[in-house]
Amino acid sequence: GQQxxxxxxxxxxxxxxxVSMNCTSSSIFNTWLWYKQDPGEGPVLLIALYKAGELTSxxxxxxxxxxxxxxxxxxxSASIPSDVGIYFCAGPPSGYSTLTFGKGTMLLxxx
Amino acid sequence: NAGxxxxxxxxxxxxxxxxxxxxxQDMNHEYxxxxxQDPGMGLRLIHYSVGAGITDQGEVPNGYNVSRSTTEDFxxxxxxxxxxxxxxxxxxxxxxxxxxxxxxxxxxxxxxVV
Numbered sequence: 001g002q003q004x005x006x007x008x009x010x011x012x013x014x015x016x017x018x019v020s021m022n023c024t025s026s027s028i029f030n031t032w033l034w035y036k037q038d039p040g041e042g043p044v045l046l047i048a049l050y051k052a053g054e055l056t057s058x059x060x061x062x063x064x065x066x067x068x069x070x071x072x073x074x075x076x077s078a079s080i081p082s083d084v085g086i087y088f089c090a091g092p093p094s095g096y097s098t099l100t101f102g103k104g105t106m107l108l109x110x111x
Numbered sequence: 112n113a114g115x116x117x118x119x120x121x122x123x124x125x126x127x128x129x130x131x132x133x134x135x136q137d138m139n140h141e142y143x144x145x146x147x148q149d150p151g152m153g154l155r156l157i158h159y160s161v162g163a164g165i166t167d168q169g170e171v172p173n174g175y176n177v178s179r180s181t182t183e184d185f186x187x188x189x190x191x192x193x194x195x196x197x198x199x200x201x202x203x204x205x206x207x208x209x210x211x212x213x214x215x216x217x218x219x220x221x222x223x224v225v
C-alpha cells in the first residue's frame with residue numbers, strides 16, 4: 001500500500017521554541033491533511049492543503065503543500081504545553097480514494 | 112470529534128470471543144470508516160463504506176466484518192478475537208470520499224484481547 005514517511009518520530013522541546021515536522025511520500029498526493037491527537041482522544045483536523053505550493057496557517061500552525069506534491073511540512077511557532085500530542089499527516093494518494101496516514105510525530109513540550 | 116460516537120470506550124475480551132464495536136454519526140455523512148491504531152504504526156484502515164449498503168476492505172481487514180444498513184451506523188465486528196487485535200479502534204466519517212472533505216473521528220475504543 002501507499003506509505004507516508006513522517007519525521008521526526010518524536011520531539012522534546014522547551015516551551016516557546018518553534019517546531020518543524022515533515023511528511024514525504026514516493027507517490028503524488030492530491031491533498032495533504034495534518035491532524036493532532038491529544039492523549040486518549042481521536043485525531044482532530046488542524047490544516048488541509050489542496051494544491052501544490054499552498055501555504056496555510058491556523059493560529060500558530062503553518063503547513064505547506066510541497067511543490068513536488070510528494071511532501072508537506074508543518075511548523076508550530078512559540079510552542080506551549082497544550083501543543084503536546086501526536087501529529088499525523090494524511091492524504092489520499094493520486095488515484096486513490098482512501099486516506100493514508102503517516103506514523104505520527106509525538107511532541108512533548110516542557111514548561 | 113463532535114458527531115461521531117463510538118461504544119464501548121473500553122473492552123477486554125478473551126481469545127475466541129466475538130464482539131461488535133458500535134459507531135454512529137449524526138451528520139448525514141455518506142463515508143464512514145474504521146481504523147486501528149497501534150504503537151509506531153499510525154492509523155491503518157480496516158474497512159470503509161461509501162454509503163448505505165456498500166462496504167469495502169481497507170489495508171488490514173482480516174478478522175473483521177462490517178455492514179452499513181443505515182447511513183448513520185457502521186458497526187465493526189470481531190468474529191473470533193485474537194491477541195493481535197488488541198488495539199485502539201477509531202471510527203471516522205465524512206460527507207464524501209473526495210479529497211477535500213474533512214474526516215471526523217470518534218474518541219476511540221480501547222480493546223484488549225487476553
